[in-house]
Amino acid sequence: MNASAIAAAAELILPAPAKLNLMLHILGRRADGYHELQTLFQFLEFGDELGFALRQDGQIHLHTTVDGVPHDSNLIVRAARLLQQHGNSPLGANIWLDKRLPMGGGIGGGSSDAATTLLGLNHLWQLGCSEDQLAALGLSLGADVPVFVRGHAAFAEGVGEKLQPITLSEPWFLVVIPQVLVSTVEIFSDPELTRDTPPIKVRSLLEGGGRNDCQPVVLKRYPEVRNALILLSKFVPTRLTGTGACVFGSFPSWDDADKVARQLPASLPRFIAQGRNISMLHRKLETLVKK
Structure with a gap:
């Protein structure tokens, strides 16, 4: 359903922003099968959009079908x-x-949609749930949901739920979308995945440290991702976000990113968006609260 159709039907319309993992280190595997991580989240000024309208009968109905x-x-x-x-x-x-x-x-589509739903319906239903309560609910849906609930760029530890807000520069990113669905479970189950990276301090990250420990495994398993990364790497340092499939590079301006985007094959989907420390969802909710 497109934006104009949503606008005609919904009482409340909110964005669900994308995110990037600017780095992702895997420190070890926990007894419950999850992995101890360190990662750096930043939001993008680009994402899905959700519309909400009240029902009095208690039913939850998503009118948009998602393939599969x-x-x-x-x-x-x-x-x-x-x-x-x-x-x-x-x-x-x-x-x-x-x-x-x-x-x-790897840019958080489903997790961001879930967070926008929690925040949007908390507002629409006037429940008064705190951000802490919504983040705890979000964690039960997925490890990435809390960062979208809180809406601030963050250094994350644990399985990604221990968040330390952080202020980063806000460059423009060119994000390339290889046409393949990467399985997060498959990547984290791979015996070749690095699982012993030493912990890093935030200060080291801000000085340019960090990498994505999932990247070598993803590039080996998915030639579509490897080819996209090779193409973009000809112009700018390039990295995988999350477990992929998207790869990205940063630029000082939209024009600089656009010049590179124009040189990529037309068959390779991509978008340009600015990195933001406060998500566009939270900026929109701020305006609603002030009304």
Whole structure:
């Protein structure tokens, strides 16, 4: 469903921004099978868009179908029902999605949609849940959801849920989208994955330290990602975000990023967006609170 159709139907329209992992270190594997991580999150001024409208019958209905994802399994629906149960709300919601972020891209599409749903319906249903409560609910849906709930660029540890807000420069990013769906489970299960990177301090990161420990495994398993990274690396230092598939490079201006984007094959999808320390979702919610 496109933006104009959502605008005609919804009472509340909110963005679900993309994110980048500017670095991702894997320190070890925990007893529960999850991995101890260190990563640096920054938001992008680009993302999905969700529309919400109240229902009085308590039903949650996502009107947009997502290929390969059953309605009740969609993180948007799961987030809405989780919040409804937590807040003991008798209200329901109609929800529409303008999907712009690729699935399996490592830029947070599903997690961001879930966070926008939690924050949006908390506002629409007037539940008054705190950010801490919403972040805790979000963590049960996925490790990346809390950073979108909190909406500030952050240094993250644990499985990604221990967040330390951080202020970064806000360059322009060219994000290239290889046409392949990368399995996060597959990457974290790979025996060749580095799992013993020593912990790093935030100060070292700000001096340009860090890498993505998943990148070698992803490049070996997915030639589409490897080829995209090689292409972009001819122009700018390039890195994988999350477990991929997207790769990115940073630029001082939109024009600089656009010049490189124009030199990439037309068959390779990409977008340009500015990095932001405060997500566009939270800036939009601020305006709603002030009204």
